[in-house]
Amino acid sequence: MPNPTRPSSLALAPFRRVAFVTSNAIGDTLVSMVIVRNLIDNGIDVTVYGTPAHALRHWFSGVTIFALPQDNLATAFAQYDTVFQMQRNQPLHDLADVHPHVVTLHDVEFGDRPGCMAQRFADFCRDDLALSAPVLDNGMRAPASLVHRRNGKRVMIHPEASTEDKRWSSHRFVRLAQRLRKRGYDVQFVIAPHERERWRDLSTLDIPAPQFANLHELACCMYESGWFIGNDSGIGHLASNLGIPSLSLFRRRRVAERWRPAWGVVDVVLPWQWVPSAYLKEKLWRQTLTCNRVLAAFARLTRQAARKYG
Numbered sequence: 324m325p326n327p328t329r330p331s332s333l334a335l336a337p338f339r340r341v342a343f344v345t346s347n348a349i350g351d352t353l354v355s356m357v358i359v360r361n362l363i364d365n366g367i368d369v370t371v372y373g374t375p376a377h378a379l380r381h382w383f384s385g386v387t388i389f390a391l392p393q394d395n396l397a398t399a400f401a402q403y404d405t406v407f408q409m410q411r412n413q414p415l416h417d418l419a420d421v422h423p424h425v426v427t428l429h430d431v432e433f434g435d436r437p438g439c440m441a442q443r444f445a446d447f448c449r450d451d452l453a454l455s456a457p458v459l460d461n462g463m464r465a466p467a468s469l470v471h472r473r474n475g476k477r478v479m480i481h482p483e484a485s486t487e488d489k490r491w492s493s494h495r496f497v498r499l500a501q502r503l504r505k506r507g508y509d510v511q512f513v514i515a516p517h518e519r520e521r522w523r524d525l526s527t528l529d530i531p532a533p534q535f536a537n538l539h540e541l542a543c544c545m546y547e548s549g550w551f552i553g554n555d556s557g558i559g560h561l562a563s564n565l566g567i568p569s570l571s572l573f574r575r576r577r578v579a580e581r582w583r584p585a586w587g588v589v590d591v592v593l594p595w596q597w598v599p600s601a602y603l604k605e606k607l608w609r610q611t612l613t614c615n616r617v618l619a620a621f622a623r624l625t626r627q628a629a630r631k632y633g
Contacts, residue, residue, distance in 0.1 A: 338367065338404035338424075344391070345373030347414045348485065349538070349557025352376050353564050354441045354585065355409050355428070356461035359386065361448040363462075365455060370403070373414070375557075378538035382463050397421040441585035459585060463564050465546050471566060472632070473547040478503055479562065481513040481553030482522075489555045491572050492609045493521070499552070499614050500530050503621075508550070513541065513558055550628075552621065560584050568628040570621050574608040575601075588628045592620035 343359050345352040352375040362369045363386065371388040380388040391414060392399035400406050400422045408418055409428045418425045428447070436443045441459055448457035465471065482496040500510040512532040514522050525532055535541040542561060545551065551562035551569040555578065562569045563584030571591050573579035579591045594604065594611035 340368045340403045340405075341370070342400050342403040342406045343369055343371045344406065344408040344415055344418070345371060345376040346409050347374055349375045350560035350582070351409055351557070352379075353461060353463070353557070353560045354444060356383070356463070357441050357444040357459060358407065358428075358448055358452075360460065360462040361445070361454050361457045362452070364458070375538055379463070379542060381466060381539060382542060384462075384464055386462065391415070438580075439583045439585050440581060443581075461564065465565065466543075469543055469546050471546060472549050474509065475549040476507060477509045477511065477548040478550040478552060479511055479513050479545055479548045479567075481551070481556055481558040483514060483518045484554040484556045488605075489574065491554055491612060495609070495612075495614050495617075497528055497530070499617055501528075502614065502618060511548075513545075513553070550621075550624070552617070555579075555582055563587050563589050568624050570617070570624050572612060572617065574612075575604060588624065588631050590620055590624045590627065592617055 341362060343355070343362075345355055352373055356371075356376070359369050359371055369386070371386060372391050373388070374391060376383075376388050377390045380386075396415065396418070403422070405424045405426060406418055406422045407426050407428070408415060409432065411427050411429055428444070431443055431447045432440065436446065438446065441461070445457045445459050448454040480496060480500060482491070482493060484490045500512070503510050510530060512522070512525065512530055514525075514532045516534070519532075522532065533544070535544065542565065545562050545567060546565045548567055551559065551567045553559045553562075553569075553571060555571060555573050559569055559571045563586045566587045568588040569584055569590075571579070571584060571589070573583070573591055573593055576593055579593060583589065583591050592612065594608040595616075
């Protein structure tokens with residue numbers, strides 16, 4: 324049986340029908356759709372399975388996207404020559420036990436390749452899959468009823484992240500929102516239902532945090548917003564993918580180089596780099612990433628966007 328974790332030319336023998344299982348994470352899903360787009364552009368029949376991907380299926384015209392199969396994976400994937408999955412055991416465990424030709428992207432994600440993750444996947448399409456003229460665009464397009472950046476002064480702020488170590492200080496996010504409002508921006512927080520307990524006092528600060536029924540509704544709101552600021556998170560990739568000028572807060576430079584959003588007008592802001600060791604950088608990054616530093620980066624972002632959008 325081929326090694327399911329090694330994307331080699333041997334493992335990727337010619338195939339015609341592919342099942343692509345996307346991650347449970349929004350950002351991972353969007354960057355991996357780069358591979359889906361390039362496979363389809365090269366005439367390969369691809370069917371996508373995944374929870375965030377299915378929620379955003381109306382944004383990927385011409386791509387067949389289903390929810391994750393709940394049982395009998397062997398039957399669900401029997402019709403495909405190859406099954407791709409970004410992580411080894413997420414969202415589906417032990418795929419290699421039910422299909423003879425499973426390819427995961429662990430070595431692409433963590434290997435010694437240059438560029439951000441979307442660029443790594445585009446390079447993987449060229450170098451490992453031998454696809455012609457690979458592109459970085461994953462094919463995400465807005466429904467025709469929406470108007471891009473209709474609300475030009477609206478800043479969507481995502482103060483959360485998948486893990487605690489990625490979260491900037493909550494009080495600094497609040498201070499950032501207050502200072503942006505004084506500059507005339509309409510600031511709204513993006514907070515998922517399971518994150519709201521940490522923000523139960525937000526209403527007393529008069530900062531809106533609209534609730535969205537699903538990821539599609541959030542994407543619609545984001546597409547018509549003017550700006551995005553947030554931690555290293557999937558929502559940052561979503562904003563970038565929708566062409567919303569985006570500022571992402573990262574705790575370390577090497578993490579930013581790998582996971583920065585790939586599309587549109589994007590900037591990254593890092594803590595001060597004079598902290599002497601990796602341990603102290605990790606420990607003190609919230610203190611050394613000041614509100615003034617984020618505001619200065621946002622001002623830089625607005626100048627970059629003005630040159631692009633006029």
